Amino acid sequence: MNAASAPATLAFVESPVQLLNVLEWAHTKTHDITVVVLSPTDPMTRGQLRRMAELARGDGMRVRWEEARGGPGAPFQTIGGLASALRRAERIVIGDPFSRYVQLLLTITSARDLVVVDDGTATMEFISQLARGERLVRWHRRGGRPGARDILFAPVSAAARRRLTPSATRTVEVFTSMPVDTAPGVTVTANDFAWTRARFGPPRITGGADLVGTSLVETGVVDADQYVAAVIALARAHGATRYFAHRRESTHKLHRLAVETGLEIVRPELPLELIARRGPIGRTILSFPSTVVHTLPLALAGTDVKVAVCDIDPDWLTAHASPRAQGFLAGVTGTARDVHRLQSLPAT
Structure with missing residues (x-):
């Protein structure tokens, strides 16, 4: 993927459900979409993602498979290879705003439109935390002080949260089938699984x-x-x-x-x-x-x-x-x- 061919919409997924919901979001749209799979290491998840990637290609999407966790140097190689497309994309779609990988990618992009598609019940917590201006923490994480890794990553997480906050120059949409609270400026679009049906x-x-x-x-x-x-x-x-x-x-x-x-x-x-x-x-x-x-x-x-x-x-x-x-x-x-x-x- 070079700068000249950077898509209008770049979607990052790390799970089969996220890719399914990108397909649902795109069902009634005509966007030029490239899906980037930030592949996990779990064999069952990888298998489901490959099957979902076949469905996405069948629907006319370009799918780029990244071995994003394939070794110590894999994240640097993945991010370096995506940097140009990230800077040029008009719209970024993500499935997991709590992912440190995704948060790091968000600090690179200057896209004017950000879309969060469902990654399950975590979407409910994401909207609540965004509305309250809190740091993004998964609901099942134990309460108390953040750990050493959390402290080291805090500046990146804070920058990503700012990118996920609507502004005069940036729109944020949440595409979800979950009951969610509202956050100032965030557009919530209902996912009724029309593509699946x-x-x-x-x-x-x-x-x-x-x-x-x-x-x-x-x-x-x-x-x-x-x-x-x-x-x-x-x-x-x-x-x-x-x-x-x-x-x-x-x-x-x-x-x-x-x-x-x-x-x-x-x-x-x-x-x-x-x-x-x-x-x-x-x-x-x-x-x-x-x-x-x-x-x-x-x-x-x-x-x-x-x-x-x-x-x-x-x-x-x-x-x-x-x-x-x-x-x-x-x-x-x-x-x-x-x-x-x-x-x-x-x-x-």
Whole structure:
């Protein structure tokens, strides 16, 4: 990508869901878009990203795959190779404003238009923090003083936050399916998954239920034993037969779930919104508080599939969970539309 061929819109994604939401954002637009994949190292995420990249190319987008974490020198090589395009792009689209990689890229660009597409429930926290002028911190990070790395990176993070704040010379749009607060000057555009519904389905609906996994154990929020017990109880109560693994769930935990629950563990090759829309899918989809309780009802609009969400009991939280965790997770469930709430679990 040289200066002469710099696209009008440059999109940076680090997850399959971010790339899906770039496709959703671009669905009704005619922008000249190049998607830059800042590839992670996790094999499952990489696999899903490659499949999503194929879909993006099929929709006429240019996709540039960067091994952005391929070794100590990879970030410098990636940023150096993108610097010219960053300076020339008229619009920057990002999926994760909390990403240090993305924050560093934002300090280089002089684009007049910035767009943040959903990366899940974190979007809710991003808008709130932006409105309050706070530093950008993921909701599941433990409270208290910032660490040494946070302090070193603070000037870059502060500069990125300023770039993400609307001004007389810069517009900021948030494209989201999540219920978000408003921030001064920020344009919020609803994502109703029109691209997904036009591209796939409607799905064949099977009997019974499917269960959606979460990475709350991996992020240190929920105790592993409590989580396994909750999955067992949900599966028994609702006749679930399949467990759709989150891409960040550990192999060890998934093996334990398979042994102790008898569920078929499915590692999706695409984001769950596309898997569900393509089908086959259970008549009931069971989930803990997560992005899918907001996105699946939109992706499955017009079908007979019911989405049910089970609240996180405070007793399931680990001693290391952020003080904000319980309130945030309750808010994810409480603001979800068109879902059935499961207030309690039967005893195992």
